[in-house]
Amino acid sequence: MRIGAPLAATVFALLLWQGVVMFTGLPRFILPGPMVVAEAWWANRAVIAENTLVTGLEVLIGLVVGSALGAATAIQLASSRTARVLVQPMLVFTQALPVFALAPILTLWFGYGLGSKVAMAVLIIYFPVTSSFFDGLMRTPEGYLDLARTMQASRRAILWQIRVPAALPSLASGLRLAAVYAPIGAVIGEWVGSSRGLGYLMLLANGRAKTDLMFAAMLTLGVLSVLLHLVVRKLTARMAGEAR
DSSP states (O other), rough: THHHHHHHHHHHHHHHHHHHHHHOOOOOTTSHHHHHHHHHHHHTTTHHHHHHHHHHHHHHHHHHHHHHHHHHHHHHHHHHHHHHHHHHHHHHHHHHSSSHHHHHHHHHHHHHHHHHHHHHHHHHHHHHHHHHHHHHHHTTTTHHHHHHHHHHOOOHHHHOOOHHHHHHHHHHHHHHHHHHHHHHHHHHHHHOOOOHHHHHHHHHHHHOOOOHHHHHHHHHHHHHHHHHHHHHHHHHHTTOOOOO
């Protein structure tokens, strides 16, 4: 049942894609059909696999670092009113800046290698994790807090033994969002400046009018994102209070 629904949706999407190609009669260099893209993927499987590993590494490092920083920031914000006054407005301000505007700056600072792509992934997932976890920390049921105060628990004990465990479902939601956003950040970094990765491969294919290869790289990125989301969802199932 769990496999059947996604499989049916995939088949439906492929049939719809093929129907659009046949109905519109668009040339291959504008909209290649599924079989054409599959042939391009197979013919370039070694190159795609190599660049997928690069993007995957950038995404994984960015996801771990960004999630850790986001969780730590949320705990600090929940623990200190001063931190909320000083840091929270800056977090909101950074989200108002266009991501593409920051990518060249990060490339200038961290270079064209792994660092700038990881920094971009961290930047794009940092706020969702921080916001989700912080919201959970600030919504701890009052009954838990009243009981802890009645037992004369310290602020540190209340934070780590009451508020953090109660906020884990919110953290799980933030991590799942991060798993979706992290590939976007890495690919944007590759578009701005890189010589490896799926984003670079898409730009290269587009510049050479190899639309079929561009679609193959793009679909590979989509599959990578879905798999990452499923893994994170599985790992956070108990944290979110779901049945495995």
